[in-house]
Amino acid sequence: MMQRTSLISLKCTLWFMFLLTIQAPLFAQYSAVNVSGVVKDNQTKAVIPFVNVILKNAQDSTFIAGTISGDDGRFTLAKIKPGKYTLQYSSIGYAPGQQSLFVGNLSEFIDLGSIELQTDTHTLNEVVVTGQADEIREKLDRKTFSVENNISQSGGSILQVMQNLPGVTVQEGKVMLRGSDKVAVLVDGKQTALTGFGSQTSLDNIPASAIDKIEIINNPSAKYDANGNAGIINIIFKKNKQDGFNGKAGMMAGLGALWMKKVNLPNIRPQFQNTPKLNPSLALNYRKKNINTFFQGDVLYTPTLNKNEFVTRTYDTGEVINQQTKRNRKTTISTLRAGMDWNIDPNNLFTISGLFSSEKILDDGDEPFFNQTLTERKRLWQFLEDELKTTITAASSFQHKFSQPGRLLNFGLNYTFHREDEKYFFTNIMPTFTGLDAFKLLSDEHVIDFTADYIRPLRYGRLEAGMKYRWRQIPTNMQFFPGQNSPLDVNAGGKATYKENIPALYGNYVYENTKVELEAGLRMEYVDVRYLVDPNHNTYKSDGYHYTQPFPNLRAAYKINDRNKLSLFFNRRVDRPNEVDIRVFPKYDDAEIIKVGNPALAPQFTNTLELGYKTNLAKGYLYMAAYHRMAKGTITRIASIVSGSTLIYSIMQNAGKSYNTGLELMWSQEMSKWFSFNLNLNGYRNQINAFSVVNKYPALNTFTAPTEQLLSGNVKWNGLFHFPKQIDLQMTAIYLAPDLIPQGKIGQRFSLDVGIKKSMQNGKREFYLNATDLLNTMRIKKTIQGAGFNYISTDYYETQVVRVGYNYKF
Secondary structure (H helix, E strand, C coil), rough: HHHHHHHHHHHHHHHHHHHHHCCCCEECCCCEEEEEEEEECCCCEEECCEEEEEEECCCCCCEEEEEECCCCEEEEEEEEEEEEEEECCCCCCCCCEEEEEEEEEECCCEEEEEEEEECCCCCCCCCEEEECCCCCCCCCEEEEEHHHHCHCCCCEEHHHHHHCCCCCCEEECCCCCCCCCCCCECCCCCCCCCCCCCCCHHHHHHHHEEEEEEEEEECCCCCCCCECCCCEEEEECCCCCCEEEEEEEEEEEEEEEECCCCCCCCCCCCCCCCCCCCCCCCCEEECCCCCEEEEEEEEEECEEEEEEEEEEEEEEECCCEEEEEECCCCCCCEEEEHHHEEEEEEEEEEEEEEEEEEEEEEEEEEEECCCCCCCCCEEEEEEEEEEEEEEEEEEEEEEEEEECCEEEEEEEEEEEEEEEEEEEEEEEEEEECEEEEEEEHHHHHHHEEEEEEEEECCCCEEEEEEEEEEEEEEEEEEEEEECCCCCCCHCCCCEEEEEEEEEEEEEEEEEECCEEEEEEEEEEEEEEEEECCCCCCCCCCEEEEEEEEEEEEEEEEEEECEEEEEEEEEEEEEECHHHHHHCCCCCCCCCCEECCCCCCCEECCCCEEEEEEEEEEEEEEEEEEEEEEEEEEEEEEEEEEECCCCCEEEEEEEECCCEEEEEEEEEEEEEEEEEEEEEEEEEEEECCEEEEHHHCCCCEEEECCCCCCEEEEEEEEEEEEECCCCCEEEEEEEEEEEEEEEEEECCCCCEEEEEEEEECCCCCCCEEEEEEECCHHHHHHEEEEECCCCEEEEEECCCCCEEEEEEECC
């Protein structure tokens, strides 16, 4: 009955949102390809200099571009749009020649190889040549979005920007693609501790003002790391390359929690209201001759009502507990990034850059526990969490360009240091005593990545190959400081060290002609993970895993005609447990829910199959996809209680097989010069098969769950209005249907964001005003069924924020 009601609600919402017509096309589009070749004598094979090369439109023979071959006989035609052309050659003493040329959408470079001219009067036989340009709208493996165009979230964090993007949902601080949070997040194409090695972290603590664009890759090729079964999100920082000195300065100020969604339970400290937001930013760039230097600095100060969750928990004994968890958070994030590009000569480029990020978090909260009628307070837990996260990244790269345009050899060496310094103090107020307890966690992460990549354009596509080696080590130290009648498990502290070595090789081949596109690749990955646990730990011992596995990918597309294309995707990927997922120390974020990792946690392997159809419309396009994802060894968190206790232990486990099957539709349309929209519909079924696991902490207990499944989906609808005098208005409406979560369900959610921007002096100056969750409707409701208990919770956390900002480009 619940599934039927959810499905009806989803259908009604889809029709309602379809009729609204409000969203901007956010795709960052470009279409440009370089065509090159070498002209030779067909008899002597000697190169021919100073050959006239002319490109004409195949339909009407209009002139498109022209050039002359150099001393080495090589020529290049730059920035050619996709289409069908005729290439003509002429030189004194040689018969004129010509051939057909098709420019596609998959490769940035086309290498025609050797073009031979005859010294007699015979003409060349016609040759059909294929190539591809990397145009975002046509390349279905990724979607690219400009952060600058996301007016309704300007001045916020990168996580807030992502929740407005088509195909993306945000749930409890994590990004989800098509119903899964197993997303690998990259920064400038690389994994860093800033966003996590494997699973995502800290996306809510990266200022959007530092970011240029965001790429979403649902079906990654073999050249990417194999982790992240739902796909990849690549965050690209700003870097200008204009000549001379230029930059951009900005300032944002805002207010959140404008009114109280729900009042506190009796006799606790006030929740945050009217929280101030500040985000100054500065980007500088200086380019002269062969040196380009860049700097980006951002500060984000954002106090928030981070959590305000009300819970009714019912035990099998019949006892009912009413609980509130209120967390006032003060966050200050400073991000500095600088670097230099050195063009040693036309064929060699060296880049060095560094990033520093400091994230200071102060959580001040209250957690009262009452009986069912709120007449008796059984417990009050007051806490202060003082956390400092520091990230330092040093990156260097070297690129060699061969004489053949587009043929590249790239080397990269990156080092990341990430420190997590967390201190937690809490006051445990019981009816008969008050205890003062504390713990301290120190974690240092060291990562070294070395990469080598080779790209060679071919007559019908390109070849990519490369290798990567990663060394990673994370020593952690947990110290407990118990007070009177302490609930802390002091014997579960101590030291532990995570060690990881991953060498990998890959090869990828891309082919295209007028009817067929093909991309096929294979990545071979060896992984060796060891987790060394303090021998004095009262439950866990050292563990780890290793494997050698292939990760293939395939994309095959058939071009029905110039407007319609059918594509098939397949890939195999893995989600390796995060160090936090196997961390053996109990974490006391909640007085009666204790989170613990599991050093025996194994990787989760996933196979994904997708069938896509794209049709180009007049001033728009429509893309539809059907997908199926099957995971083995599903990583999830299991909550259970131990006999004789009311404490809930939430432990990471492998739950067996799970499935995600769905349909996605994306429609982008320019209705007129003043209005365009983008509509994204996604419906899917999540299923977790029946499973049974044994939890070791704090004592052996078995948890068994039946098969669970639920139909869910979401609708995202963005509209952009262009008014006179360079005024733009953006509106974003989001509906998330009820969905399946471990051991329960999450309720439906809805929000509406609005932003307006006024540009001046041809975009050099801009002023914006926006409001997120304008109607203050976003809240998170969950129902959880555990072993020996169930609970219903609603989180009235801060979602409504009004911001005003100003940017100046110089």
